[in-house]
Amino acid sequence: MRMRASVAVVGGALALSVLAVPAAQADGGYGDTRITKVVVDGDNKVSMGVSSPVTLKVSVTATDDSGIEDAEYFTLNGPDYGIETTGKPTCTAVNSTTSTCTASVTVDPKVDYYSNKNAGTWYVDAFVNAEDGDFVWKEKAGSFSFQRAGKLTVNAAPEPVKKGRTLTVTGALTRANWESLKYGGYGSQSVKLQFRKKGSSTYSTLKTITADSAGNLRTTTTATVDGYYRFSFAGNSTTSAVSAAGDFVDVQ
Template sequence: MRIRATVAAVTGAMALSAFVAPSALAADSGSSYKADVAKVLEAAHHAAGKSAFSSSAAAEPQPYQLDVTFSNFKIAKAVKIGTTNHVSTTVTYTLNHGADVDVTADDFLSGPYIYRGSFTDQDNWLIGDEPATCKVVSATAETCTGKIDAYPGDGELASSDAGTWKGAAIAIAYNGQLDTDNGDITKVGLAEQGSLGTTLVQRVSRLTVNAAPEPVKKGATITVTGALTRANWDDNKYHGYTGQSVQLEFRKKNSKKYTLVKTVKTDSRGNLKTTVKASVDGYFRYNFAGTTTTPAIAAAGDFVDVK
C-alpha cells in the first residue's frame, strides 16, 4: 500500500507506544486515528508480504485475525474533489462479528476507506479523519456511519488517481495495547475487507459561456465562447480539459427548457468557440456530460437580446 501524507511505512517490529491513547481519539483532530490505522495495516501487509519460504516469516509480528466481516456498504456514486478544499463523503455499512468480539470496548474502532488498484497491492487510499460511529443492532451486528475525508492540497492525490475506486472497511481491537509503554502488535485484532462497493473519485470541473454581441440584430452572427477546465491534483490549479465534446444549448426567453443547438469540441487549452445565427431572445449555455474522471457540469445561461 502506498500511503501519501499520512505515515511512513512501518516494517519489522512495531512500537504501539507511538500511538495516542484511545481516550484522546475523540478530542483529537483525527490525524492520530488515520496514522494509527495506517501503522496497523502496514504491519499486517508487511508481514503478509513475506515469502512463506523465508526463515523470518514466522517471526514477523502482525495483528491477529479478528472475527469481523462487513456488508451493506453504501457510498455516493462520485466524490468530487477540487484543488485545495477539504472534501468529505458519508459511508454506511454493517459490521458483523463473532460473539467473542467486544465491539463495545473503548479501544475497538471501525471505519470505511476507499482505495485505488487491487486490494492486495493498493496504489492509494483515502480514509476518514475519525472512526465510524456504530450502533449495536443485535448480539452479532452493528450499523455504522463513517466519513471519507480528502485533502487535495496536502498531496494525498495525483491527477492520475481520478477514476474508479473501491470501498473497504476495517475493524481494529487494540485490546489495551495503546495504553502500554511497549504495545504488542500480536495482541491487536484486525479485520480488513475490500471490494465492498465502488465510487468515482473525480476532478472538479468548471465551465463558462459568453454569447456576443448583445444586443444583436435578428439574422446576425452570434459568437459563443467558453472554457472547460478541471482540477489538477499535481499542482493544485485548474487546467483546460482538451478534446472534449460539449453541447451548446439554447433556451428561449420565458421557456424553462434548453434544446441542443450543436456539439463543440474543446481545443488544446480547453477553450470552446462556435457561431450561430440570432433568431429570438434567449439564453445560450454549454453543457458537459462528464467522464469517469470528471463530473458533468452546465454553465449558467448567458442572455442575448435579439432586436
C-alpha cells in the same frame, strides 16, 4: 496524499495485526454477516478542486440475523497507490438485523499531495462486527468516482443581436490540477451547447462540439428568441460534470 498514503498503509497493517484476522478470511468473515450496500457522498461521486478540503462520507449497510454491533473502519483505495482511512464508524439500526454504519475522512488538496493519477475509480474496504461474534471483512465492497473538479465558461456575442443573425459562442473547459494546484485546459472533450428560452426552466441541446487541445470552445448558432446559452460537460470517471452559468442574449 503520498505522505498520507505511507502513514495509512502502516496504520492499516497494524490494525489488521491487532484484529488477527485469519488469512483465509481476509475477504470474507465468519458467520452470516453480510454487507449489502455501500454509498459514498450520496451518489458515489466526489469531486475536489485545488483549494478547499473535501469530506468523503461513507455509508455501509450490513446485516446479520443477530443484528450489527459496530464497524471497525473503512479504507478507501484508488489509482496510483491512493489510500485513505476513515474515522471510527457510527452504526444506526435500520431494523433488528440491519444497520447502516457511517464514517468520513477529510482530504485537502493543499496538504495531502494528491497526484492527478489518483483521480478515477476508488474502492471501499469495510470491516463490520455482528452482535453474536460474527463479522465480515470485504475488500472492494463498493466503489465511487474521485474526480478532478471541472469548470466551464461561456460567452455569446454580439449582445444584443438581431433575429436571424449569427451568434458566436465561446468558452473554455478546465479542470483541477492537483499537482500544480491550478486549473488547466481540458482538451479534446465533447461539450454540448445548450439553450434555455427566456421564461423557461429547461435547457435543450443545440449541438455537440469538441474542445481544442487547450480546452477552448468556439461555435456559432442562429439567434431566434431571447434566452440563455451555456456549455455543458457530462463528466467522466476522472473529471466532474459541469455546466456554465447561462449567458443571456437579447434578440431584437
